[in-house]
Amino acid sequence: MLEFKRIKYIRVDNYRCFRCGQVQNAQAAGLPDFLCLTSPLLCIECKTGTGRLSAVQKETLILLERSGVDVIVLRDTIDELIEYFEWKEI
Secondary structure: OOOOOOOOEEEOOOEEOOOOOOEEOHHHOOOOOEEEOOOOOEEEEEEOOOOOOOHHHHHHHHHHHHOOOEEEEEEOOOHHHHHHHHHHOO
16 A cells, blocks of 8 residues: 555564564564655554554554654554545645
């Protein structure tokens, strides 16, 4: 979707821990999965339908929103992202 809309973005690379199986990234703990270079900046966190935000993710997303960054948490579909783009006329 982002490439279709020709939106430049940064994908935060994560990895799956071979011991516990959880997705991790110690250097970018709490950062959303995508940082979209739009105005205002858009951050996207992707979760499964049952996935929950960690405490660090919640805190980071709140700080981003307070700084004027748009934040979207997607769960299994991109419907909310499509609505956002229509609303922002992107």
